Amino acid sequence: MDLKWIRSFVTAAKYQNFRQAAEQLYLAQPTISVHIQHLEEAIGSPLFERTGRNVILTPTGKRFLPYAEQLLATYESGIQDIEGYRQGYHRKLSLAVSPLIAASVLPSILRRFVEQYPTIEVQVHVRESKDIADDVFNGAVDLGLSRMQAKGAQLQSILLYEDPVILVAGYDGGELEGTPPLDADQLLSASLMLTYHHPEYWDGLLLQIKKTYPRLRTMIVSQVHIAKRFIEEGLGISFLPRSTVKRELLEGRLLEVDFKLFAPPVAATYWIQKYETEEIATFKSFLAYYYPSIL
CATH class of the missing domain: 3.40.190.290 (D-Maltodextrin-Binding Protein; domain 2)
Known part of the structure; x- marks a missing residue:
C-alpha cells in the first residue's frame, strides 16, 4: 500500500471532490482517481460514492478514514522527529500559548531558554486561552501558558504572575x-x-x-x-x-x-500541565528564575 494513495484518500475525503483534492496536492485529477482505485482494490471495497461532481464516503470509507489519518500523522511526526535530530535536537517540548503571552513575555524567555538548552526542540502552538487546557489534557502539547485557569482534577494549574x-x-x-x-x-x-x-x-x-x-x-x-x-x-x-x-x-x-x-x-497568567517529563521539569526550573511561584 502506497502512502500516496492514503494522502489522496484523506484529502479527497476532506473536500469531497477529486478536483479540489488534486489542486491541494498539486496533482492531476486522473492521478487522484488512480490512487483511490488502487486503494479500493487493496482494501477490497469501495471508499467513495460518486454524486455528480462530488464524492461522499461509503460506510467502509468512513470506517477507514481515522486509520488513514493516523497513518499520515505518524509518518509526518516521524519525518519531523528525524529532521529535528539532524538539526541537533535530541528532546522536544511542545507549548500551547495564548496570543497575549506569545506577543509579550514569551519571546525573551524562549530566546534565553534555547540558548541554554540547544538540544531541546521547542514547538510553540498559539491557541486561544479557552482551548489550551483541552490541548494539554488531550496530549496535543506538553504544557500550556494560558490567561485562563484550568479546571479539572487531572490538570495542574499554577499562577505564574x-x-x-x-x-x-x-x-x-x-x-x-x-x-x-x-x-x-x-x-x-x-x-x-x-x-x-x-x-x-x-x-x-x-x-x-x-x-x-x-x-x-x-x-x-x-x-x-x-x-x-x-x-x-x-x-x-x-x-x-x-x-x-x-x-x-x-x-x-x-x-x-x-x-x-x-x-x-x-x-493572570497560568502554567498548565497534566504530567511531568524531563523536558517539562527542565523548562519549569528555568522559568522559576523569572517566576518563583511555579515551584
Whole structure:
C-alpha cells in the first residue's frame, strides 16, 4: 500500500471532490482517481460514492478514514522527529500559548531558554486561552501558558504572575513633555472602547464602567495586537495588560491614561500541565528564575 494513495484518500475525503483534492496536492485529477482505485482494490471495497461532481464516503470509507489519518500523522511526526535530530535536537517540548503571552513575555524567555538548552526542540502552538487546557489534557502539547485557569482534577494549574491592566490611548502627535495627562473622563465619554481581547476580565470591567458611562460605545476586537494597532490609528481606547504595551509606551506610540474611577482588574497568567517529563521539569526550573511561584 502506497502512502500516496492514503494522502489522496484523506484529502479527497476532506473536500469531497477529486478536483479540489488534486489542486491541494498539486496533482492531476486522473492521478487522484488512480490512487483511490488502487486503494479500493487493496482494501477490497469501495471508499467513495460518486454524486455528480462530488464524492461522499461509503460506510467502509468512513470506517477507514481515522486509520488513514493516523497513518499520515505518524509518518509526518516521524519525518519531523528525524529532521529535528539532524538539526541537533535530541528532546522536544511542545507549548500551547495564548496570543497575549506569545506577543509579550514569551519571546525573551524562549530566546534565553534555547540558548541554554540547544538540544531541546521547542514547538510553540498559539491557541486561544479557552482551548489550551483541552490541548494539554488531550496530549496535543506538553504544557500550556494560558490567561485562563484550568479546571479539572487531572490538570495542574499554577499562577505564574499577575499583570496590571491599564487604560491606554493613542498618541495624537502633540508634544509629550509639559502636556497635562490625558483626561479619562473625556476619553470614556467620547471614545470607542475596544473590548474582549482577554478571556476573563471584560464582563466585570464593562459592568463597572457602564455604571458611570452608560452610553459607552464598544467594539469587540478579539486579538491584542489588532487592538493595539487600532488604538495607534486613533480608532479607540482600551484596557490592556501592561506587559503587552510595554514597548509601545516606551516608544510613545501609546499613552497610559490616568484612570481613577476604580481599581482596574489584573490579567493572570497560568502554567498548565497534566504530567511531568524531563523536558517539562527542565523548562519549569528555568522559568522559576523569572517566576518563583511555579515551584
